[in-house]
Amino acid sequence: MNRRPTLLTALALTATAALTLSACGSSDEGSSAEDKDSDKIAGADTGGGKSAPPSASPAPAAEGRPKIDFPSDAKNIFEYEETGDPVKDAVLADSALSVNSVDEAIFVGSADTEALGFYNTEKALSGSITYVLGYVKKDDTWVGETRYFDYKxxxxxxxxAYVTYCSDESDSFIKNKKTGKVEDTPTTADSYVLYNTKLEKRADGVWQTTDVASNRGSKECQP
Known part of the structure; x- marks a missing residue:
């Protein structure tokens, strides 16, 4: 399905960010080519470099962080490998929470949620608010499962920090809250999206997403 037909496509990464993202798989601050491997693990920095099951949403809230709640009929799956670098692993975990915060706002039916502004700021926040309000206006939500993978x-x-990843929306569908109707859309190339994101660390250590660009139908993300 095209669950995110306009999500963040209006947000523009700076030229510098885009260039950095295009090369983000290269060696950086001691990282190695192994960081690009995409065996799947949970989206938290558990250390040790061992793989673990993919993490579903929502993740437990850490101390001082807002709790994110999902309905029972919707799930995000984040698949990436621990890098062994605690900073990179923290970036990846907060990147996933940024995605979850946007979806939680859709489920709640309000852009005025604590998590949305906690994990997003600047252009990413303003674009996410616009996106969420588009759902609210139509009285829509979504159900099913969205998979995020191929993280760099x-x-x-x-x-x-910069993070790129793909999404697979083939098993998630728009649902109208008022009628209960679910749009049973077929899987096409547009079910797969490539995301380029920029993050900055706050003084309290939270990595907030500040900017996002997306490419729906990207061949890089299609099976």
Whole structure:
């Protein structure tokens, strides 16, 4: 399905960010080519470099962080491999929580949720608010499962990072809250999306998503 027909496509990464993202699989601050491998693990920095089952949403809230709740009929699956670098693993975990925060706002039917502004800021926040309000206006939500995979992360100094990843929306569907009707859309190339994201670390250590660009139908993400 095209669950995110306009999500963040209006957001523009800077030229520098886009260039960095295109090369984010290259060696960076001691990272190695193994960081690009895409065996699947949970989206938390558990350390040790061992793989674990993919993480479903929502993840337990860490101390001082807002809890994110999903309905029982919707799930995000984040598939990526621990890098062994605690900074990169923290970036990946907060990147996933940024995605979850947007979806939680859709489920709640309000862009005024704590998590949305906690994990997103600047262009990413304004674009996400617009996107969420589009769902609210139509009285829509979504059901099913969305898979996020093929993660690549690159650090930029002490407080900057770039993450690219793909999404597979073939098993998630728009649902109208009022009628209960679910749009049973077929799987096409547009069910797969490539995301390029920029994150910055706050003083409290949270990695907020600041900017996003997406490419629906990207061949890089199609099976």
């Amino acid at each position: 992360v690159s650090l930029s100094g002490e407080n900057g």
